Each structure stands twice: as C-alpha cells, then as structure tokens.
Amino acid sequence: MDEKLYKEIVSDENLVYKKTSLLTDKVLSYCPGCGHGTAHRILMEVIDEMGLQQDTIGIAPVGCSVLAYEFMNIDMQQAAHGRAPALATGIKRTWPDKFVFTYQGDGDLAAIGTAETIHACNRGENFLIIFINNGIYGMTGGQMAPTTLPGMKSSTSPYGRDTHLMGFPLKITELVAELPGTYFVTRQAVHAPANVRKTKKAIRMAVENQINKKPGLSFVEIVSNCNSGWKMTPTQANQWMVDNMFPYYPLGDIKVDGKKL
Amino acid sequence: MGELKLLKGNEAIAEAAIRAGVDAYFGYPITPQSEVIEYFMAEKPHERTGMVVLQAESEIAAINMVYGAAASGKKAMTSSSSPGISLKMEGISYMAGAELPGVILNVVRGGPGLGTIQPSQADYFQATKGGGHGDYRLIVLAPSSVQEMADFVKTAFDLSFKYRNPVMILSDGVIGQMMEKVELSAPVPRRTDEELIRECPWATTGKPAGRERNIITSLNLDPAKQEQHNVHLQEKYRQIEASEVRFEKFQCDDAEYLLMAYGSSARITQKSVQLARAKGIKAGLLRPITLFPFPKIEVQKMAKQVKGILNIEMNAGQMVEDVRLAVAGKIPVEHHGRMGGMLPSPEEIVTVLEKKLIGG
Secondary structure, eight states: OOHHHHHHHSSGGGOOOOOOTTBOSSOOOSOTTOSHHHHHHHHHHHHHHTTOGGGEEEEEOSSGGGGHHHHBOSEEEEOOTTOHHHHHHHHHHHOTTSEEEEEEEHHIIIIITHHHHHHHHHTTOSSEEEEEEOSEETTTTSEEOTTOOTTOOBTTBTTOOOHHHHOOOOOHHHHHHTSTTEEEEEEEEOSSHHHHHHHHHHHHHHHHHHHTTOSSEEEEEEEOOOHHHHTSOHHHHHHHIIIIIHHHSOOEEEEETTEEO | OOEEEEEEHHHHHHHHHHHTTOOEEEEOOOTTOHHHHHHHHHHOHHHHTOOEEEEOSSHHHHHHHHHHHHHTTOOEEEEEOHHHHHHHHHHHHHHHHHTOOEEEEEEEBOOSTTOOSSBOOTTHHHHHSOSSSSSOOOEEEOOOSHHHHHHHHHHHHHHHHHHTOEEEEEEEHHHHHOEEEEEEOOOOOOOOHHHHHHHOTTSOSOOOTTSOOOEEOOOOOSHHHHHHHHHHHHHHHHHHHHHOOOEEEESOTTOSEEEEOOHHHHHHHHHHHHHHHHTTOOEEEEEESEEESOOHHHHHHHHHHOSEEEEEESSSSSHHHHHHHHHTTSSOEEEEEOOTTOOOOHHHHHHHHIIIIIOO
C-alpha cells in the first residue's frame, strides 16, 4: 500500500482496536487458523484491562502452547507435561495475593496430568485453569487425545477411535464441575466473534473470582480446532468443530458461583 | 547454646526447616520418612512463621509444587524415600534444567522396586550421578547424625540459592528413625516479599513496569542454545566441585589403612576404627559429607599415605566407584557392603579389613 495512504488510514483518530501490550511482538508459532492465538489474546487483554500484569504469574504446559511464554508479556513458568496445576499450587500457596493461571491442552490436562488437575480442583486451589480442547495432540503430530471423539481419525487411531479398544473421550470439565473445590466451570469457543466475546467475559469472571478470593478454582474450557492435525482447512475445521465437537462438548456455563446449573 | 531437644532425624529436619525460615514444604507419605510431614502438620508452622505445608496427591505433584514455589523465589522443600524419589526424578531434572533452588530429602530404604522399608544406601548413584534424564548434578549432603539432619537444612538452602541448583539431603532409614539430642538454632524469620524480590531478581514474582519479564523454563528448541546451556551447567558443577567439598576425618593422621563411609555407615565404621586400633591396626575414617562434590582430592592425598582403602556402604558398592576413580589404581581399594536393609556390624568391618586388605 502507498505509504501516504497507509498513514492516512492508520491514524490515531481511526484507531478503534490495537494489540494489547501484554502480547509480545514475537510471531505466533501456531498454525494459521488455530484458536490458540485468539485465546492468548483475550486472556492477555483481560489481564491488561484489569491492570494485573505486575501481579500475574502464568504457567505454560507441554504441547502446542509450550512456548506461550514467548508470546505473553508476563512472568511465566514452563511446566513438565501435565504438572501445571501442581506448579500453580506451589505458587499460589506461597504467593496468595498473586493472580495465577495455567494454560493447558487436552493431552496435558486430561491424560498425563489428570491427577494434578483433579486434585488441584478438589483442594479448591484459588487459581485459573484455561483448558484448550482440540481433541488431538497437536504438537507431536496429531495423535489420539483423551478427548478425541468416537470414530475420529488421528495418527494413533488411523481407522477412527474405536471406543471398545481405545476407551471413550473424557469429559473432564463435567467431571471437575462435580467437585466441591471448583467455583466456576464453563465451556466456551473462540471460532466466531460472538463466541470470542463470551469467552472473554468468562475469563474476566474467572479472574475476578480469583482477585476477590472466591472459594475455589475457576476452570475455563475452550473447545478449539486443530486444522493441521485434523487435516482440514481452517474453515472446514471450524465447521467440523461446530458439527461434531460441540454436540459432544456442549458450550455454556456448567457451574457458576459454586453452584451447578 | 541453642535449645536442646530429643528428636528423631525426620522430626529434626522439620523443626529445623521451620526455624530456618523455609517458606514451604510439600510432601507425600512413605515409610521411613512419614514423620517429616506428620511433625510439620502437628506443629502448625503457618501459625509459627507463615510457612506453608501441604500434603500433595503424589510425589510427582509434591516436587512440582516445589518447582512452582522455587521458580517464584520461595525456599521450598520436599521429602520422600527411595521409590518416591524415583517418581520425583522428572521434576528434579526440570529443576536442574531451569536452575531452580530447592531441597529434597531422601530417607533411603532398600530396593530395587518396593524393596524394603529398612535402611539402605542404595540410592547413591541416583543421587550423585544425576538420577533423572539429562546431564545434570545435584549437590548431595549426607548427614550421619540427627544433629546434621537439622544443621543441613540451612546449609542445603544456602547452597541451593547460591548456585541456583537443587540440593539433596541423602539420609537413610537409620538416621531418619533414630532419636538423638539435637541443638536447635534460634528461629529466623522468613524473608519478606521485598527481600525475596531483591535476592532473586530472576524469579517469577509478577512483571513490574521497569523490568523484562522473567521466564523459568528448561526448554531450548535451538540445539546451539541448548548446548550453550549445558556448557553453562557444567561450568557451574565444576565451580561447585572446586568450592563446596565437605568431609570429616577421624584418626587419619597416622593411619595405615583408610576406611571410607558416609551417613549411618560412617557411624558404624567409626566404631570399627576404634576396635581395629585396640587390635593394633592403625585405621582411620574419611567420611564424605558432600557426596557431590566428592572429596576426590582428599582421597588422593590419603592414597599417598595409606596401604589400602576399605569402602563401607549399605549397597553393592556405589561410592566405591568414585573412590577407585580418585585412587586410579595406585593402592588397593576394597568394598564391603550389606544390602536389603541389613547393617554391617563394627566387628564384621574389622574382620573384612583384616581379610581383604591386611592379609592373614
């Protein structure tokens, strides 16, 4: 574009939206079309809007978001696979006034880290878990996850997930909602603008719960796509998610203010 | 003089931790060290100093809680016994990789597998050669009394923060379970948040406007960067070897035969030295207090003085490999060990000394 024209359009009075300073300038390592970028952005926007940068400690998992600390302009720790809720417990118990969150995928949170997830929820730890569920191990190249749907193909279920042999997809979000230690449990998505707004609202509620020392853990699942792992275009992946993931993992609040809906 | 108390080794370490201003303990029960967490829970350290104590869902969770607290600059510790320490090895490797301070107590029992709940020293290799995956070292302290269990808490935290490296206190079922008189240090308060932030500028304590964000990670996808990190770690370990060797000598000045032992074996072997000397054998004892760094130079010095070395361990012969590396074949080095929770007797050690080294 002509530089003069560019400056005319991108001027202060025309600026209605800009990237939060809590995201670094590092180019995202996620595949084009992946939901991680949006999830990162709205989480950082909420922390920015609430003025919490100085009080935030985040935890990156093992998985596609292993490098989340490259993109989030906050203090962060990188955890061993599945152990993020244990790290968060160690931080929050010794720094009770900090805002602490984990950001985990389905393999991390619902397979190898199931014990850490369940027990952090059950102890009512006062931190936030963001759970990105795309039904697959993305980082390692599209293997079957605990959340892979029945019949869904992956590199370790090449003929589709056979539930007789491979078990059933784990609805860990419904499971943790049953525990008395969770205060807020919700399932959202970020594939469409309306959903992005709802997810941001949910994250804001979760952050407020923690800042206001509401008793218990806030758990925000974001059902996401994995167009690379699912071997689809981004648009196809989003449509497939709406048609197949949402019926199994229905969106909406599951538990609010400690009460199941 | 500090306050005197009669305590089990496992209790002494907990009491000393509260008095040393430790911020957090995360544990999981396992014999023979469950008294550590039991003592903490009964003492309510939160009311005494604000120290956090939590029973985790597993040894894996406990060491990762230590990781989280340590990465935020807190003085955090955990304890377990052999099978539980194996579970912690993943977390310990991550802590070594991310250069985190922290203290891990291993009250060793016999193995492999579930083994026995009786005392053993079979985890020497695991403690001193890394234990988890990757090229790393722990600083390893070996107490041989209840007093040292108490004293080494502060030593361990000082070393672990000085070098940003996990420290293991390698004890065993004898030292953990036995009761002795302990002189306890006067309590010191925990660091304030401001002191912590000043002392640990690397810690994730929340990013203020004036500094870059702090990141604690052991991940380097670029192999050149990872190698650079490995080189840095190795340099740190060489520095530790040069500066932090600790040992104790007993009747070594005129010794013709050197006995080497650490921990509870050293307590038994000390008696053997006296028995041998009563029989006219000039024996001495060299007791490594740091197992890593190993007192290699002191062993080499003694190898020029004595006719032979007898190594005593409650295992099949692990430290003896480090002794042999130091001696490099210059004099005979023999090993005598008991396994499976059995202890050598002082008399048995003298008999082996006569048979294997003196001859006749």
